[in-house]
Amino acid sequence: MARFIIIRLLQAFVSLIGISILIFVLVRVSGDPTDLFRTASSTEEDIVRIRANLGLDKSVPEQYWIFVKGLAQGDLGESLVKRRPVTDMIAERLPNTISLAFFSFFISMTLAFFLGVLGATKRDTFLDNGVKFIAILGQALPGFWVAIMAILVFSVYWQLLPSYGHGTPAHYVLPVATMAFFLMPGMMRLVRSGMLDVLDSEYVKLARIKGLPERVVIWKHALRNALIAPLTAAGMIFAMLITGAVVTEQVFAWPGIGRLLIESLVSRDFPIVQGITLLVAVVVLLVNLLVDILYAYVDPQIRYQHM
């Protein structure tokens, strides 16, 4: 097990270097950021000075090295537009994204498990079909459009809820609901099909023959094993959470890092874009590392398979 974890950690580290190079290169393919500072009166010397200030006069490998050195010290550089440390700007916005993500994650997962189990146990009933229908819609309708339609109905038409901004609990309702609607279907279908497989197994039949109440059979015996497959999808759910946050924050003008990302893309503020993408990359790698280890712990075969 220790060997497995060490190998996985090394692999994650190599992946991180790969991703940091990819991000670094992609961001620099973009236009010259000094264009942002160019005014009608700026001379060639001004531009040269700006480039030197930003470290753009050095060669690309040198720039990467400076970037990595800073990274090791927790320094993501400075925003080109706001002239403030990127870490500060991200730290300011991060709590808003986390609270949004936390509530939508919690609500969607609770619903997914409950409805998934219900769908599997009451198969082909009206209830099951209804749940399936919602899941199919949730996977097909674009999240940003659902969010706009929610604004149309609840803010414009009925004027019940605020359509943008944040601060009061009411501001959470629409963003959290639309994000949960987008997150729930995938997980629900996984739980449902996992549950269907398990319900067919011998040990569930045995539990029933023993005369255990159906409630215990399903929620205690069956569900525990049905959860293994959805667990491995944690990485996927996390990726969806990021996508959901970027889109939702954009629609509802939610001051989180997703919106910061889009704002920075528009103003070509590459240190911020780089910092946020890198932050997400690190968390993605950590989540997958954790899932791998957890999975290897549950199922010893995997430890040897992937050596």
Place this chain on the structure above:
Amino acid sequence: MTGAVKITNGGDIRGGARRTSIFLQWTFFIPAVVLLLLVIMAIFAPVLAPYPYDQIAMSDRLMPPFFAEGGSTDHVLGTDLIGRDVLSRVIYGARISLSVALLVILITASIGTVLGIIAGYLGGRTDAFLMRFTDISLAFPAILIALLFAASIGPGYWTVVIAISLLGWAPFARLIRGEALKLREADFVAQARIIGTSPLRIMVRHIFPNIINPLIIMVTLSVGMIILTEAILSFLGAGIPPPAASWGNMVNDGRSLIDVAWWISTFPGLAIGLVVLAGNFLGDWLRDKMDPRLRQI
């Protein structure tokens, strides 16, 4: 939506044989017709659309659809802020969605199939290296890399195609590798090896023809995902730039006008939903018909 492996529920084919078969027929027929209509719409857009997609008519701006108060049949689905016909733009939008999907599938399916067959058949270090690479690409939120790329090259048609393809090959590689791994142990492959067939020839002539079924299923299932990703990118302003009519940027155009002109965002969004729905249904149907054991994809 994106960055996620498509999940579909299996187990539904365990019901009575007759009932399932009728159900399967309808889930084939309706989505197939919807997609066919869409293709026709895309090809004949200049003939079908009542107006050019970029024709501005300031006198007709913000007209509601014909069934709403103040609407007229001149502009069946209304007009936007600068008087462009929403119906015409939705029809032209099919061109962008469909052609982007087609190109991305061509690129990602080819790369994914080649890498998948190589990894699965050769095995060993090649396999380990390629699959690590694939796993990272699978785990990373595709939309983020696409955004980064689109923002650095500048928005545009080809940017979108390449941006979505950048990580889009990974699910194909994963699936095909698994299939190739199984086929490698098959008797006919072993026999080919014994008579001295070169690895390249085995991969092209013996493995590839046997992975076409899962490939077709995967292709169909990814149509919806690609169209959604294109729409998200265009919505966020990193996709197809105006004045081109992309469903994603049309929804975005209507976003700030939602309290005065609901129709600008509503109709293109419905179009996206309908196409993705049709693609997903068709993919599910094909999978249940051709290869039920693939229900994980």
